[in-house]
Amino acid sequence: MADRRKEKSPYTEDRNIPGAFEGETVTRRRLMVGSVHAFGAMATAAIGLPALGFALGPVFERQRARWEDVGTPEDFVDFTYRPKVITVESGAGEVGKTTVYVRKHNEEVDGPVKDSYDDFVAISTRCMHLGCPVRYIDASQRFVCPCHGGVYDFVGKVSGGPPVRPLDRFYTRVRRGRLEIGPRYSVNSELRRFSPRDAGQPLDGIGQYLYPRRFTTPELD
Amino acid sequence: MPKLKLPNPIPDQLRPRPQRPGEGNGRKSTKDVVIESGRDAGISVVDWVDERTSLSGAARWTMFRKVPKGTNWFYTLGSATMFAFLSQAVTGVFLAMYYDPSPTRAYESTRHITNEVFLGEFVRGMHKWGATVMMVLIFLHMGRTFFFGAYKYPRELNWVVGVVLLVLTMIMSLTGYLLPFDQRSFWATIVADNINGTGPFLGPYLADFLRAGPEFGATTLARFYSIHMLLVPGAIAALIGVHLYLVAKLGTTAPPWVKAEEPEQLRTEKV
Known part of the structure; x- marks a missing residue:
């Protein structure tokens, strides 16, 4: 009109x-x-x-990288895990703590040592399905999640259930004769390192692009 | 003259007998004057407010609406939901008097409310079970609206507002679930947060926003508490206002089994 x-x-x-x-x-x-x-x-x-x-x-x-002392390198062996409790978030009391399973690098299952952060393997207990706490069962050499039945093998790769990628890990280093656990990192099914992603975010194929690196990722010093 | 017809506060039996002709000297006694002005006081107050606000018109517009034939108990589900919300609001305010949203004290304060505060278990139970009741009522109300076809023109916008209210109530459920801060709350929130994180591209940042950082930390609980008791209830209250305004403006629908009455003219023509 x-x-x-x-x-x-x-x-x-x-x-x-x-x-x-x-x-x-x-x-x-x-x-x-x-x-x-x-x-x-x-x-x-x-x-x-x-x-x-x-x-x-x-x-x-951006968060600051924190390194937490968990004992001497001699406390750990390469055929089984020792659970250690570390603080990942200060000021939150019990809630800020998490259990980490630590063992020495084992060339038979882990292949050659990649770098100085790889002498020890520290596996996060956060299930990669939706974040419940997994537990290591020594008899079956498996990590098992109580919530929805996720199962991981000895190196943390998924061997059953809904999880979308292997268990997260933590950087480790030895300083002044003490083993220290550092920031978290995520791995894809070939155990390639990625910046830490939340549970439920796959890192194989298109997943690594769908779930980009977060601004809060601490810088490794 | 008062505009509002209010019921007389004094029953007939107690009312003073009117003076017979010749009785007294034609002037009211002090007692009568006091009774009379006392009787009028309430009406005067209401009138004083009404003259300055015109609230009676608004009240009449909202409350004294025409209601279609066949209106039944199913039409009360919306009000029932609203009263569930009001009950949540009231009990929530009282719970907030004892609750402490810090990660080291939250569980302890919840335990204190449940076990030690006078009637604390009752008020907390009202809030906890009231949340479930509210959810159930919302879906019954939604089902009523759907099956009675009450979402159709011109009430589509009210359906949309209702769906937003449903989502807000679900946010209330999610954020409220964390507050007792026991194992179940904590892990359920971790799971919920990670589900949010699985949204492509923005998910990881959304998860960081909800947690206030890459890990569940000291401020996560405070953040959930603030969303639960300030942000979302305010939005819900405002949207309930919009929802009710639209109901009053558009009126309610008749149930689908009630046939519209034909006009007199058409009826005679058919015969």
């Missing part, structure tokens, strides 16, 4: 507006209304954006 209204001139002078002057197109009223809206938007943004940033901040905050 065509606009049936009379074509209006853009100039205020032609529209008989009092006080109009030549070349003026924006009336004073429109200018005032526009600036009041703009100031309102600025005031809202001045409160809203910091509040939003406050809530979203932790997503973009």
